[in-house]
Amino acid sequence: PRLRKIFSLDDFETRAKRLLPRAIFGYVSGGTETDSSLRANREAYHSIGFRPRILRDVSGRSLQTGFLGNSYSVPFGIAPMGFSAVAAFDGDVVLARGAAAAGSFAICSAASLTPLERVAKDAGSTWFQAYIPGDRERIAGLLQRVEAAGFRHLVVTGDVPVASNRENNARNGFDAPFRITPQLIWQGVTHPRWSIGTLGREIASRGMPHFENMESVQGPPLFSRDLVRSTIARDKLSWDDIAFIRDRWKGKLLVKGIIHPDDAKLAARHGCDAIILSNHGGRQLDGTISPLCFLPEFRKAVPDMSIIFDGGIRRGTDALKALVLGADFVLVGRPFLYAAATYGLAGVGHAMTLLSEEIDRDMALLGVRSIRELRELGPDCLHPAPA
Numbered sequence: 001p002r003l004r005k006i007f008s009l010d011d012f013e014t015r016a017k018r019l020l021p022r023a024i025f026g027y028v029s030g031g032t033e034t035d036s037s038l039r040a041n042r043e044a045y046h047s048i049g050f051r052p053r054i055l056r057d058v059s060g061r062s063l064q065t066g067f068l069g070n071s072y073s074v075p076f077g078i079a080p081m082g083f084s085a086v087a088a089f090d091g092d093v094v095l096a097r098g099a100a101a102a103g104s105f106a107i108c109s110a111a112s113l114t115p116l117e118r119v120a121k122d123a124g125s126t127w128f129q130a131y132i133p134g135d136r137e138r139i140a141g142l143l144q145r146v147e148a149a150g151f152r153h154l155v156v157t158g159d160v161p162v163a164s165n166r167e168n169n170a171r172n173g174f175d176a177p178f179r180i181t182p183q184l185i186w187q188g189v190t191h192p193r194w195s196i197g198t199l200g201r202e203i204a205s206r207g208m209p210h211f212e213n214m215e216s217v218q219g220p221p222l223f224s225r226d227l228v229r230s231t232i233a234r235d236k237l238s239w240d241d242i243a244f245i246r247d248r249w250k251g252k253l254l255v256k257g258i259i260h261p262d263d264a265k266l267a268a269r270h271g272c273d274a275i276i277l278s279n280h281g282g283r284q285l286d287g288t289i290s291p292l293c294f295l296p297e298f299r300k301a302v303p304d305m306s307i308i309f310d311g312g313i314r315r316g317t318d319a320l321k322a323l324v325l326g327a328d329f330v331l332v333g334r335p336f337l338y339a340a341a342t343y344g345l346a347g348v349g350h351a352m353t354l355l356s357e358e359i360d361r362d363m364a365l366l367g368v369r370s371i372r373e374l375r376e377l378g379p380d381c382l383h384p385a386p387a
C-alpha cells in the first residue's frame with residue numbers, strides 16, 4: 001500500500017536517501033571525482049527531443065523484444081551492481097527475482113555478497129558479470145564455476161583495470177571489502193531500520209558481508225584514497241584474455257564498458273556475441289562521455305551485433321531514446337537497488353511496472369505500437385533539443 005505513493009523511479013531514490021546511512025547511499029548514488037560523467041549521463045537525454053507522429057493507430061501495443069535468441073516482455077533489465085546486499089537485504093536474489101517476474105533479467109555482479117550459485121538457483125538467473133582474475137588458471141576456474149552454476153550469459157566488465165577514485169566512499173567511511181568503520185557505526189545508530197532490517201539480517205543469515213564470487217582484494221581496501229596501492233591486479237587484462245575466455249566459454253559472451261566504436265569492432269573480432277555500451281554509471285574514468293548520442297556510430301561499426309546500453313535511464317522516454325538510436329536493449333542500475341532497499345521484492349516489482357507503463361504510454365504518444373515499429377521510425381523521430 002505504501003507503494004501507492006511511489007509514482008516514478010526517482011521517488012525510490014528519495015526514500016532510499018532517508019533509509020540508508022550516508023556511507024551506503026553515497027556508495028550507490030555516487031560517481032567519481034567531479035561527478036562529471038554522472039551528470040553527462042543525465043544531460044545526454046536532455047540534449048535530444050522527440051518529434052512524435054500523430055494519428056497512427058497505436059492500439060494493441062507490446063513491449064516484447066528479443067536479442068541473443070531470448071525473448072523478453074520489456075526492453076530493459078537490471079544492471080550488475082556490486083555490494084547490493086548491504087543496501088538491500090538479500091539484494092542480489094531480490095533483484096533477479098523481481099526482474100524475472102516481469103519477464104526480464106538482472107545481471108548478478110562479480111562483486112556480489114551472495115554466492116553466485118544461490119542467485120542462479122533461487123532466482124533462476126542466467127546472467128553473470130565477471131571481474132576477471134589476474135591469471136589464466138584462475139580465469140578457467142571461474143568460468144567452470146559460473147557454467148556449473150547454470151549461467152548462460154557471461155558479461156566481462158572491461159572498464160575497471162584499477163579501482164577508480166571514489167572520494168565519497170573514503171569520506172563517508174565505506175570500504176571494500178566491507179567493514180564496519182567508525183563513521184558507519186555512528187550512521188548506523190541514526191538509521192536503525194537499515195542497521196537492523198538490512199545489515200543485521202544480512203549478518204545473521206550469512207555473516208559479515210564479504211565477496212563471494214571474487215577473490216578478496218589483496219592489500220588495502222578497494223576504495224582507499226591511495227590510488228597506486230588500490231590497484232586490484234586486473235590491470236593486465238587485455239583482448240587476449242577475451243580470446244582465451246571465448247575459447248572456453250560455450251554460452252553467450254558480452255563485454256561491458258565499451259565507449260569507443262573501435263572497441264566494439266574489437267569485441268566483434270574476438271567473438272563476443274554482444275556489447276554493453278556503458279560508462280559504468282559515471283563511476284570509472286571521470287569525464288567519460290555518455291555514449292547515447294553516438295549509438296548510430298556503433299550500429300554502423302558492428303551492424304550484426306546486439307548492442308545493450310546503460311547509464312542514467314530514469315524514465316520511459318530515456319529508454320526510448322536509446323532504443324530509437326540503435327540499442328537492442330537497455331539496463332537500469334541505481335533505481336532498482338533503491339527499490340529493493342526500500343520495499344524489497346515488492347519494490348522491485350513496482351519499479352518494473354512503473355518503467356513498463358511509462359514506456360508503453362510513451363510509445364503510444366510517439367506513434368508506435370511495438371519496439372520493431374520504434375526502430376522503423378528510427379532517429380527521424382528525434383531532434384537535437386535547443387540548449
Ligand code: FNR
Pocket residue numbers: 027028029041079080081082083109110111129157256278279280281282283310311312313331332333334335
Ligand atoms: C555498479 N556498476 C557495476 N558494473 C559492473 O559491471 N559491475 C559491478 O559490480 C558494478 N557495481 C555497481 C554498483 C553500484 C552501486 C552501481 C550504482 C553501479 C555499474 C552498473 O552496472 C551500470 O553500468 C550503471 O549503474 C548504469 O547506470 P545507472 O542506471 O545506475 O545510472
